[in-house]
Amino acid sequence: MWTSGRMSNARSWLGLSMSLYFWGLMDLTTTVLSGMPAPQDKLEALPSDKPQSHLRTKRSWVWNQFFVLEEYTGTDPLYVGKLHSDMDRGDGSIKYILSGEGAGIVFTIDDTTGDIHAIQRLDREERAQYTLRAQALDRRTGRPMEPESEFIIKIQDINDNEPKFLDGPYVATVPEMSPVGTSVIQVTATDADDPTYGNSARVVYSILQGQPYFSVDSKTGIIRTALMNMDREAKEYYEVIIQAKDMGGQLGGLAGTTTVNITLSDVNDNPPRFPQKHYQMSVLESAPVSSTVGRVFAKDLDEGINAEMKYTIVDGDGADTFDINTDPNFQVGIITVKKPLSFESKKSYTLKVEGANPHLEMRFLNLGPFQDTTTVHISVEDVDEPPVFEPDFYFVEVPEDVAIGTTIQIISAKDPDVTNNSIRYSIDRSSDPGRFFYVDITTGALMTARPLDREEFSWHNITVLAMEMNNPSQVGSVSVTIEVLDVNDNAPEFPRFYEAFVCENAKAGQLIQTVSAVDQDDPHNGQHFYYSLAPEAANNPNFTVRDNQDNTARILTRRSGFRQQEQSIFYLPILIADSGQPVLSSTGTLTIQVCSCDDDGRVMSCSSEAYMLPVSLSRGALIAILACIFVLLVLVLLILSMRRHRKQPYIIDDDENIHENIVRYDDEGGGEEDTEAFDIAAMWNPREAQAGTAPKTRQDMLPEIESLSRYVPQTCAVNSTVHSYVLAKLYEADMDLWAPPFDSLQTYMFEGDGSVAGSLSSLQSATSDSEQSFDFLTDWGPRFRKLAELYGASEGPTPLW
Structure with a gap:
């Protein structure tokens, strides 16, 4: 089987030759150059017609590791390589299928010829290689003709990325005056190209700006100083x-x-x-201590801690009078007042001030001293100062019996200014509200103005003022503490009322009471009292006094056989004397009551009930008894008041002697002794009075009526006793210029039936069922006038009410 690769342009010849090289190598070694394991069921046969010395299993797949350049910019798909099966007869019965990374998207395969093309632009920096899988199928049946195998397509790099400084821009600091070659900072640039392929990623550094101050190492990118003595004060910032x-x-x-x-x-x-x-500076002599006089400043071209300054006064006649401190915020020296100033004493000062750096660097010491000095002249200016007292505090001791007007102290003040104005003295009255003292306005002599009493005020704290005569606003003050010394001007006396008892069966020499005394005086050696019987009781046969020599005394009996029936109370005068100069004494009386006692000396009864009550009853019991008595009195008063408000019959009972009184007061009040009563029963029912043939006469009324009727003019006289009495009263009231502007008239409980005068009181009609009203004291005058008119007194003199 043969597998060949072709490139579609001149740039792919290198890749083609490498593919041919790998094909030959793969045929000779029967290994997969991609490093992937060969199929286990088939091995490739050498493509040679020469006889072999040995046999090997023939492999069905023949492929290689493909290479393709990145960044292809052509219009046609980029040819990558070819896949071919030895079972392919070229009749199209074999169908090639591509799967894996980028299959169908980045890479495509011709299913008949097995040619692979890249249909997208490839970037090695995004992805350096792709792993794909190939499969050969029978086109008719779809049955795999070869086992699926894996191969790699690597992207070859080109120089398409410039170096980049990912951490830039950089900021660095280097000390000024640094020697040449001092490292400043290292910069690093990265290149995205393949560093293992060619020189595309080999970077060289150079400096474009920043010479001749700095240099950069071409390989490492370390920036160093290149110039000596770079001065921050000359140039601080550099852009490289x-x-x-x-x-x-x-x-x-x-x-x-x-x-x-x-x-x-x-x-x-x-x-x-x-x-x-x-x-040159100036300061007022009145400037307080720690106040600021002025500021000095030593300029330093350095900054931060290197510019910190410390100022000191190194010389001058004002080193003890002034001080200097450093302001840490502005690095200035602040000169302040250290001691009070006086224009009259010294008018100017000179200071030598040094400013130095507290932080020094040894390598710069050869530049010279890191400090500098300057001279400060300070002038003291005069001000008008208040008077000054010498001394600034007075303490005076004065006996309490000192005479008024006695000089107890001379207060002295002076004007500290050169002018030396006259001084006037006075006392701050808020410090001496009782006005016990007085100070002479010119001499400053402090005198007593009132008698002093140590027992009332033992200490006085006053403030004396001194004012300049020419400038009243300048006022000085001084405190004067006065202690009032004690003199023996108070006699000793008993601190309380002493009351004792003696039993009837007491024996001679028996102790019945121990007494003590107090004295408001306070002698330095302490109090010592002497007790004895008063001269008028020196030979008292009943009791005697024994001084205990400890400011107390015992009262003893001189005899026995005391009897309540003979004498129930004894009063024993005791003389108490002090040890002062002069000796003062007083007499205190001890009340001794004779009581019946049992054999053990316990009191059983005394002649005075008042004395026994405290013995037998407690204070709470006495308060309870008094509260009960008070409640009973209130109940009695309420009952009496209710009885007065009860309705009374309007028909007079003959058995009752009912009187109403017209009262005359000749003075401010004499009680019942100053009241003259008479019977005016006829006024209750005039018709009844006329019908009677023998009216009753009141002997206790006639003398007064007769005496008063003498002053009534004859024109006003009427043959009626009541009439005459009324006229006499009217005349008397009219003629008395000192009488009050109203008449005194007692109340009338009843008027009688059928009164022609009508109702003269504030009582309501007899037919009314309401309670009687006693609110009638405000209209006595008009009622009295009405009464007078009914009895013919309308022509008489005009009353004064």
């Missing part, structure tokens, strides 16, 4: 263009480029320099 060309850089090769942006990083190769060798 690198080219990669395939075919080993030969003519006709394809090329690609990339950009490398190289930055020179800073090194500390520049010392700082002050642009000014002399600075």
